[in-house]
Amino acid sequence: MSVLSSLVEEIRNGAIEVVDLTAPLSSETPILQLPEPFGNTVPFRLTEISRYDDRGPAWYWNDIVTGEHVGTHFDAPVHWVTGRDGEDVSQVPPAKLIGPAAVLDFTAHAARDADFLLRIEHVQAWEKVNGPLPDGGWLLYRTGWDARAGDQAGFLNADETGSHTPGISVECARWLAEDTPIRGIGVETVGTDAGAAHSFDPAFPCHSFLLGAGKYGLTQLRNLDRLPVTGAVVIAPPLPIVGGSGSPARVLALVER
Template sequence: MSRTTASIPVLALALVGVGTFVAVRAQAPERAPGPLKDLAAKAIDLTYAFDKDTIYWPTDKSFQWDRTTWGPSKGGYWYASATFAASEHGGTHLDSPIHFGEGQATADQIPLTKLIGPAVVVDVQKACARDRDYQLRTDDLEAWERAHGRIPDGAIVVMRSGWGRFWPDPKAYLGSDAPGDTAHLHFPGVSRAAAEWLVAHRRVAGVGVDTASLDPGPSRDFMAHRVLNGAGIYGLENVANLNQVPESGATLIALPMKIRGGSGGPTRIIAILP
């Protein structure tokens, strides 16, 4: 019996669309199967790396990562391992509905069907350049619909403020770099009216922002959080690279760390371009 694996007709599964798989012939490791290669070419990473510079809410603990073992082992082979600790709400992350919605879903309870959906990117960069505390308005959502059609059911609506250009400078991004200072925060967010409009008139799965919070920096009552989370809608915060995603046509996939009972957690977000 020949040991040449190239002669064996091995089949592999390749993802060709969200939730769709086909069988393709396995290829050499350095060459991804055609459908998978095509999918990867359309993928945009919307996640900031977690490290010592990751921005967290001023009152939360920052990201900690420590090497426990890193180097050649006694057995002569390489071995690397580390520990990490972090608050749930920092860096690119998801706010579970329970974050501001009593009795709503925790991080582990959000179904996958709600974590994958059409991306609705609402561009308000010009308005945010004029006003650091700009709030996404109902008018902005209606303008998006005039240009692209009705917001689809199950959509993930994301505000594009252009704030990613300030990452990871906490003073520029948040408005203050003083630990514990929540009194001098200035960045765009979602207005109460826009949040209520989405809840009352559309059936969205999630709402995201490329800033530190769904609510604008000066907010003290966090009404966008309360309205959206209270209706079972999760939030995505500190979403990266939105300048690479079109306003309509992409698919968003947001997979949070599955923390049982969690009010949120670090999340890998990707967009699949049309």
């Protein structure tokens, strides 16, 4: 049996589980809110064209309106000024959309402190137990934030000082971009940076360093609790939008059971 035939058979018989890491996309999907004078994305909207009626008696279809960075989505390097000469989302090589995953669970830390930041020493301590971060793979940062995904206010967790969501420190973002072999990071929050990252130096360091290094981001993931610490394979295909800075994505993981 060929490798691909074996893969299909193992998925069919349940030896390999396909885990959906994607949040459902609807008008209720939480979206990023930037303060004035910055522009904001539109929420997702579905507009019916016909539904088995006089507009189209045998078919149902819709127009959709959405931003590139709404819901579970893929950040391409060109999304940030530091990656402005890098790939747009249509230029990302397909082979880079599939890779091994390392799952770092800091749910308890984020539960105690909504502004918790992942630091280099946290990742290095994880590596001592689980081995090095995967070459050409994804660091998936679990914080339990997906439990808030049905509530815009709770998901953004904002007050008069701004949003309070967990993220990654400036030093760790630089280190992940420059000194580790990962292809990108995936998070459960609305963006790859912490809610308070607008006040960091540089601001939004995950965007600045990782996209500037030609790496990628995945956001608003869920079901990371169903993945092993190592061993899963992530498949993260965005729409190949020519000139696009990102795209909604259907992110899947293959897990041996």
